Amino acid sequence: MSIVSSYGTDDQGALAHIIRYVLPNSLLNSLALTAGVCLLAGAIGVTLAWLTVSCEFPLRRFFAWVLFLPLAVPGYVMAFAFVGLFEYGGSLHSMLRHYRADSGWLLNVYSYGAIVLVLSLVLYPYVYLLARNAFQTLGQRSIEVGQSLGLSVRQSFFKVALPMARPWIAGGILLVAMETLADFGTVAVFNYDTLTTAIYQAWFSLFSLSAALKIAGILLLLVVVVTVLERHSRRQRQYAEGRNAARNTKRLQLGFGAQTAALLFCSSIFMLAFVLPLGQLLYWALPNLSQELTVRFWSYVSGTVLLATLAMFVVVSMAVALAFIARQKKGLVVTSAVRLATLGYALPGTVLAIGIFVPIGYVDHWLQSKGLSSGLLQGSLLVMMMAYSVRFLAVAYTPLENNLLRVTPSIDLASQSLGVAGMAMLRRVHLPLLGPGIVTAMVLVFVDVMKELPITLMTRPFGFNTLAVRVFELTSEGMWERAALPALAIVVVGFLPVYLLIRSTEVSPSVRASK
Amino acid sequence: MIHSEHVLASKAKNYFSVEQLSVGYESRILLADVNFHLSKGSIGCLLGPSGCGKSTLLRAIAGFEQSLQGRIYLDDNWLNRPGRTVAAEHRNIGMVFQDYSLFPHLSALENVRFGLYGLSRPNAIAKARHWLGQVGLANKEKAMPHELSGGEQQRVALARALAPEPELVLLDEPFSSLDLEFREKLSREVRELFKASNTTALMVTHDQHEAFAMADYIGVINNNRLEQWDDAYHVYHQPVNQSVADFVGQGVFFERGNCR
Known part of the structure; x- marks a missing residue:
């Protein structure tokens, strides 16, 4: 309420500066970051959920639960661990240099892409969790229905289960959007200006409470939009909530190549989102x-x-x-x-x-x-x-x-x-x-x-x-x-x-x- | 209300009686002017279609609901009189609920022990064991409610209600969620258990089979009143009016001279 009421008061100098220089940039950054993280975290989360629920490959059960572990790592921790890993002169560069390999191809850690990657690795579990839920409950049943109508397991997944899971996936992605908009610690590590860091700066560097309040108002507006969408997706999935997972799960039998690919994908996400950052922290500590x-x-x-x-x-x-x-x-x-x-x-x-x-x-x-x-x-x-x-x-x-x-x-x-x-x-x-x-x-x-x-x-x-x-x-x-x-x-x-x-x-x- | 002679003759030794009781809401009276009584150790049953107010009557007797008027008398005590009612927890009336309502956080034995807080711990456990054995579940003491079948949950609920030795046991549609076949078997067993322990019981049901399999006395509720209260034989063979005859006629009367 105090944020809404702030639009009457004024505090000229700092305010003008913020509106001209800080606000447009940080607003654009916030939106771009949210869009990027939603896309990448959504893709990672849905793919992992599909692999661990509907496909059969070695170590599937192991990955099904260890892929939740990145939830324990706060964004700001993942962020500086990544900087340590990928920074020029950081662990991976040194390691590659040690074996006389080229390290130029490594990710530039201060780029937009790196921030999107870090936030996606921290936040994909939300999508993963909800998508898994959907595939496990109504997904399995719908696959059986599809099979009884003459579709193969693979066909019925794409024609029935995936479209039915849309409200769950959307719910997960909207949670990711909410967290990305609210994130402060991660972007602060990368010195990437968003609305949250702008609020902090307006208050602590420029000592302008009214400017901080105005930026907060804009951020609040974005969050309200996302929240309304999230509530909507929650209502859509109410009809199937509370059902038990099907007992005998039918899984797609993957060929050797596909099994290797699945294994590779799951383990690389697990490495990137958990093993490497934790290893880096231990290496430092x-x-x-x-x-x-x-x-x-x-x-x-x-x-x-x-x-x-x-x-x-x-x-x-x-x-x-x-x-x-x-x-x-x-x-x-x-x-x-x-x-x-x-x-x-x-x-x-x-x-x-x-x-x-x-x-x-x-x-x-x-x-x-x-x-x-x-x-x-x-x-x-x-x-x-x-x-x-x-x-x-x-x-x-x-x-x-x-x-x-x-x-x-x-x-x-x-x-x-x-x-x-x-x-x-x-x-x-x-x-x-x-x-x-x-x-x-x-x-x-x-x-x-x-x-x-x-x-x-x-x-x-x-x-x-x-x-x-x-x-x-x-x-x-x-x-x-x-x-x-x-x-x-x-x-x-x-x-x-x-x-x-x-x-x-x-x-x-x-x-x-x-x- | 029409009583046959032998019921009136036994009125002197009434153990539990309901007099001129009305239940429902001020705006809509469900049951008016209900009168009946039970002697110690007998089993009564209120029979009527769904929604006739028989469950509300049972809840009023248990003390969960206020009656609009009338009196309830149990073992020399008035349970409710105008201006004064005894709280449910002080009525010493046991109840078996339709959904059993076992405490999900307690094992079968602990559920039965729940009401035995007046006893020392070893005594309470021994007594709970005794009752669990009485309902044939001696080997399921440690089972949690969700691990028990519907029939087993029903037996635990029964043992829990009987263990504190209440003066009266109320049963609300006790067998309605069980299989038909199992229902008859269990109702016979429960009857034998009540008779063996000289328990006074009142149940409500909409199922004539259950009523005649269980009860000594049956009351037929229809059109917002208790139309007949009599022993099972007379309710079946001498219904007081056409609606009682219609309702009871669908049932089957079990001869059970050898059961008493």
Whole structure:
């Protein structure tokens, strides 16, 4: 709201500069980047999903789940690992030079193409996940229908399954678009100017809040368009949600050549998106381990843990309260309130940070006029918690909602008829049933806050540092070797939610075996 | 309401009785002026088409729903009187739900143990085991509800309702989601179990077969009222009016002198 209202105020000098020089360029860059990443991440995600669901080749099951792993790597980490790999004088150049091979063909790491590649490698899992879902459920069934009508497996995939999966693929690509528009850390590493970096610069370099607000308004407009499209695609795929995967999956038997190609494609994506960047981080971090594991490093860890734990409790309690209210009272008001509350996930962190800062600034000003000390709220943990709550409430709410659906009204009655009501029922029935959902929600919020960059960077109290902020500071000064250790710490903790995700989608071999 | 003589004769030792009860909403009364009673250890059944209000009546007896008027009396206690009702959790009435409503996070044994919080842990476990054995599931203690078949879930639900030894057990369409063949077998078993443990029970169903297989006393609900309440033999052979005869006539009467 404060962003919309900013269009009345004015702040001439900086504003004119930004509108003339910064805005057109960063707007174009944002759009070009989003288009490129959507195309590439969409292509990678759909191809991998099709290969791992519908084709048979060696190591298919292994790839089916390891291809989710890049989800654990935040964009800004992948970005500087890539710079280290492909930079002139970086690891790959040196290695090729060592074997006297030509290294000129390697990707120019500061090009538009490199940024698109890095973001696509980080974001393709969204498309992969949704496309896999689609192929596994309605895809398999439609292939059987196609076969019964005389089509081959291959024909029925292209004629039936792929067109039917369109809403899922579109949903995945729109999520990628949302993340790309909101991305701040990755483009910052490449010094590529987009709307998010423009907001940051307007605020921190030019100290023009009104300019920052105006850019945020434009970004918000783009995000709203994408969100509306995403909701639309979600409605389209409602009709088939909740069906179980077909039991005996029919897969295309590939010939030797095609098998090799499939294997090559899957492993090169896995190498590029996971093995190489992680290897680069280890290569940097291990030799300096003793130097880097200082008191300072642990102070970043404790800052991160403190912040993420606090946010975890705040956000998850809010989500639990919201879930119970939504269960008790089913009405239009409550439903729309829940929808509104969980919409915050679509807001880019940079937009959210200044959107929350402005009203807080007014409140502070008012407090000051009442004789209280100035800056009481600005840059306090309270502001951060508010911003995190808006951004991550949906993350915490979704697993809770799924668990609460299992508690049918007659379960409450069954408990009452056995003499257990009120608080005892909450303790013995509701909380145990919600338990797994609460744990999932806590893990997701903890890790998301830990990885989160723009909100933390822009609203943190002075001198308060987290691992993510540390990585950002070191990479913006080009000190990649030293950024590797905090980045690794983030990636390692980031595996937790990926593990939960893999377990819930049941692609992991261990889950299959236990059934 | 027409009672035959032997029902009236036993009124003195009524254990559970419903008097002038009305259920529904202020705007739409589902059932008006319902009167019937059961002696200790007998099984009653309310029979009627879907949507006639029989489930609402059962829920009012359980205490999940307010009755509009009338009184319910169980083992020397008024459960609801004008101005005062006993909360569902204090009525000591067990209930078996149509969808079984087992607690999905608890094993079969833990489900049965749920209502035995007044006992020490070993005693509660021993008692839950006993009841699980009574319904023939001694070997499924550790199974989670989703691992059990529909019939097994039904038996666990039954054991859970019986374990706290309630003064009355209510069953809401207890066999409706089972196969026809299995339904008859289970209803016979449940009847034997109730008789062996001297349990007083009231069930509702729209299935005449079930009613006659299970119940000592049957009430036929039609046209927003309880048209006849009588023992199974009299409901079948001497229906009070044409609509009762039509509804019951589709059923089959089991002779079961040897069952008591």
